Amino acid sequence: MLLALESSCDETAAAIMRPPAELLASEISSQVAKHRPYGGVVPELASRNHLVSLRPVIETTLEKANAELSQMDAFAATAGPGLASSLLMGNTAAKSLSLACDKPFISVNHMEGHLLSPFIGDDREFRPHVALIVSGGHTLLIHARGFGDYKKLGTTRDDAAGEAFDKVGKMLGLPYPGGPEVEKTAVGGDPQRFDFPRAMLNSKDFAFSFSGLKTSVLYTLQKLGEPDAATLSDLCASFQTAVIEVLVAKAAKATRSCGERTLAVSGGVACNNALREALAARCDEDGIELLAVDKTHSTDNAAMIARAAIEKFQRQDYAPLTSDVDPNLSLAP
Numbered sequence: 001m002l003l004a005l006e007s008s009c010d011e012t013a014a015a016i017m018r019p020p021a022e023l024l025a026s027e028i029s030s031q032v033a034k035h036r037p038y039g040g041v042v043p044e045l046a047s048r049n050h051l052v053s054l055r056p057v058i059e060t061t062l063e064k065a066n067a068e069l070s071q072m073d074a075f076a077a078t079a080g081p082g083l084a085s086s087l088l089m090g091n092t093a094a095k096s097l098s099l100a101c102d103k104p105f106i107s108v109n110h111m112e113g114h115l116l117s118p119f120i121g122d123d124r125e126f127r128p129h130v131a132l133i134v135s136g137g138h139t140l141l142i143h144a145r146g147f148g149d150y151k152k153l154g155t156t157r158d159d160a161a162g163e164a165f166d167k168v169g170k171m172l173g174l175p176y177p178g179g180p181e182v183e184k185t186a187v188g189g190d191p192q193r194f195d196f197p198r199a200m201l202n203s204k205d206f207a208f209s210f211s212g213l214k215t216s217v218l219y220t221l222q223k224l225g226e227p228d229a230a231t232l233s234d235l236c237a238s239f240q241t242a243v244i245e246v247l248v249a250k251a252a253k254a255t256r257s258c259g260e261r262t263l264a265v266s267g268g269v270a271c272n273n274a275l276r277e278a279l280a281a282r283c284d285e286d287g288i289e290l291l292a293v294d295k296t297h298s299t300d301n302a303a304m305i306a307r308a309a310i311e312k313f314q315r316q317d318y319a320p321l322t323s324d325v326d327p328n329l330s331l332a333p
């Protein structure tokens with residue numbers, strides 16, 4: 001068994017997994033309510049809260065897995081990317097446990113966790129695929145040729161997909177974080193009412209850009225004045241559809257161009273039902289297998305860190321206790 005910790009941003013999370021991919025417990029202590037008054041994550045507040053939450057979260061996880069620390073064969077934690085002061089909390093806690101229990105420490109890239117998250121509970125061998133990772137900090141298309149063998153196909157030139165959802169949510173006066181609020185408000189709205197730009201939809205590469213779309217929503221809002229409930233819903237639906245159309249088209253094209261038959265989608269934005277439905281329809285048309293992360297493991301969690309750590313454990317890919325966190329850790333060149 002292996003205990004993994006995640007603390008890269010504002011969620012304190014722990015999970016216990018047994019090879020090959022059996023999740024025994026996964027706990028998340030969310031700080032969303034603490035950061036909401038500031039409209040975003042306050043790093044100092046996040047790290048202080050990780051310190052308070054780590055011990056109870058680890059204890060609850062052990063209890064739910066009906067396990068003891070002494071039964072763990074390894075300890076893992078996120079090393080980056082993320083907020084340095086937040087990363088240090090989970091990382092240091094896992095290293096301390098590893099030292100106290102005399103078991104190896106495994107250092108995990110947060111993005112590799114997201115990449116592996118559709119494979120939680122999937123005990124088949126790692127299979128080559130194209131991964132679309134859409135979170136608050138990243139929009140990435142990766143060709144995963146094997147575990148640890150990743151080629152970056154494209155990323156965003158400006159805002160990440162989740163960041164665009166959050167900024168548009170804020171502009172529309174919706175609570176933080178904007179992503180789930182925009183999705184809720186879009187239900188029943190007219191996605192055709194506002195013709196927002198689909199940036200780089202037809203570009204030959206796999207790059208994305210969402211800042212023009214965000215600005216276009218802002219200008220529309222300035223022209224409209226205070227929107228009524230129906231207009232707000234149409235704005236959300238039109239914005240959401242513009243993001244989704246580009247994500248789906250580029251992910252399908254990337255899968256085809258890499259000659260893969262599987263597309264895996266993960267990250268916080270993968271919670272979005274409209275995105276899941278659009279991807280499913282497109283993959284069905286193209287004869288591609290879609291592996292969409294379970295909604296419970298799409299936003300930050302430690303189960304995904306455990307899933308990546310299991311792969312590393314099986315390869316005896318351990319990290320020394322002197323290894324550092326890296327806020328800018330990258331997944332692929």
Ligand code: KG4
Binds near residue numbers: 161163300
């Ligand atoms: O993966 P994640 O928890 O954190 C990062 O590593 O960034 O993703 C959080 C992001 C936020 O931007 C949030 O607004 C977005 O995922 N998100 C959504 C939905 N649920 C979360 N975006 C669109 N629709 C949703 N239902």
Ligand code: ZN
Binds near residue numbers: 135267299300
């Ligand atoms: Zn994340």
